[in-house]
Amino acid sequence: MVSLIEQHIVSLLKEGDKRAIPIIYENYSGALLGVIQKIIKDEAMAQDVLQETFIKVWRYSQKYDEKKAKLFTWLYRIARNTAIDKLRSHNLKFEKEIQIADSNVYKISTAELNQDTLDLQKHVATLDEKYQEVLKALFFEGMTQQEASDELDIPLGTIKSRLKIGLRELKKIYNP
The missing domain is CATH 1.10.1740.10 (RNA polymerase sigma factor, region 2, helix turn helix motif)
Incomplete structure (x- = not known):
């Protein structure tokens, strides 16, 4: 009542x-x-x-x-x-x-770079656009997931899902 x-x-x-x-x-x-x-x-x-x-x-x-x-x-x-x-x-x-x-992002020397991963951008470019934008923001622009969510105006959960799917697709390329 x-x-x-x-x-x-x-x-x-x-x-x-x-x-x-x-x-x-x-x-x-x-x-x-x-x-x-x-x-x-x-x-x-x-x-x-x-x-x-x-x-x-x-x-x-x-x-x-x-x-x-x-x-x-x-x-x-x-x-x-x-x-x-x-x-x-x-x-x-x-x-x-x-x-x-605690970041160590800028402490990598060129001797530590793996030649197999240098073509990563080329392989990311083969993915669907929605996965590309998330992977680029997170890995190439150094954003956190929350920053990518804010910048791309995409919900945080969607960022996480697209990251997971994008990484799974990249794994298929690197580990066929």
């Missing part, structure tokens, strides 16, 4: 009425912060995620469909996904900082 407050909030959201946000905040912020804090232990970051959650709630308010989910379930999913995204982003940023400090 849907409460009167929830019905009121839903109608305000559908109308694009900004009065919905303070009502949602008053009724759901404590529960949403609890959801976020189970994922993000840092209090300040959790508060930031809560604010980002409310921004997303407002941005996607027209997409809410009460036939698909109750209001709290919809809010919960937005809060949870925002927290997970923030945590991943924070961890990736931390990993990038470590990776740069």
Whole structure:
């Protein structure tokens, strides 16, 4: 059974009425912060995620469909996904900082180059364009997977899939 407050909030959201946000905040912020804090232990970051959650709630308010989910379930999913995204982003940023400090990319001498791999660009050029762009970004331009995702405007999961398939195709060339 849907409460009167929830019905009121839903109608305000559908109308694009900004009065919905303070009502949602008053009724759901404590529960949403609890959801976020189970994922993000840092209090300040959790508060930031809560604010980002409310921004997303407002941005996607027209997409809410009460036939698909109750209001709290919809809010919960937005809060949870925002927290997970923030945590991943924070961890990736931390990993990038470590990776740069420990990088040995520029420490290879020409004596260590394998003659069999010098024709790699030629073989990459034989692949489907979507695999080429990912492999070029990652291996020839030195981007991380996240940087390639941002630069190419392709979801990170798609970058990983194309990398895997592209490498599998290259393996067929090098290990027939």
